[in-house]
Amino acid sequence: MKMNAIHWPDGYLPGLTDNFVSNEVIVAGLTAADIWPLLATPAHWPTYYANAANVRFHDGRGPVLAAGDHFYFETFGFPVEARCTEYSAPTAGAPGRVAWHGWAGEEGAANRLDVHHAWLVEDLDAGRVRILTQETQNGAPAKALQAAKPNPMINGHQDWLDGLVGAARALPPR
Numbered sequence: 001m002k003m004n005a006i007h008w009p010d011g012y013l014p015g016l017t018d019n020f021v022s023n024e025v026i027v028a029g030l031t032a033a034d035i036w037p038l039l040a041t042p043a044h045w046p047t048y049y050a051n052a053a054n055v056r057f058h059d060g061r062g063p064v065l066a067a068g069d070h071f072y073f074e075t076f077g078f079p080v081e082a083r084c085t086e087y088s089a090p091t092a093g094a095p096g097r098v099a100w101h102g103w104a105g106e107e108g109a110a111n112r113l114d115v116h117h118a119w120l121v122e123d124l125d126a127g128r129v130r131i132l133t134q135e136t137q138n139g140a141p142a143k144a145l146q147a148a149k150p151n152p153m154i155n156g157h158q159d160w161l162d163g164l165v166g167a168a169r170a171l172p173p174r
Helices: 032-040 042-048 140-147 152-170
Strands: 019-028 053-057 070-075 078-088 096-104 113-124 128-138
Touching (some): 019 140, 019 152, 032 096, 032 128, 032 152, 042 053, 078 113, 128 140, 128 152
Antiparallel strands (some): 019 128, 053 070, 078 096, 096 113, 113 128
16 A cells, blocks of 8 residues: 655755654554544644643634644744645545644744644554654754754654544544
């Protein structure tokens, strides 16, 4: 079975940015439909991922993400403004995709951080689901994160994946 890949916008191709992280889990007994509502509704993130806080939408949007939505959350000590750049819920034969451009700091400032954070959620054969999250980052904070050992982004995103799977398993059977 061919697995799908993240769609990368110009300026955010892995290997050509200041930092790149990739985390993935494949688990049995869950489906993309089980995972999707917990991921696509940012207000749920702090309930299963301790590194996300103070989520809010701008412009009266939400609670579920949609392409073009402007939202805010705090993570890794950064106040992040974000715009959803890709959104398609999973369907039979097609993965769910959600991605956002996030930024912290003023444009042009030395402490500016720009990221592209993307998720892919797809059903696999044998009753398995694959959850892939990848993020590319540009700016001085990204260079510092890339150099840190252990890499806080790798560890933080793994916590996000583990929390997401745990939250989905805790839901009542559908």
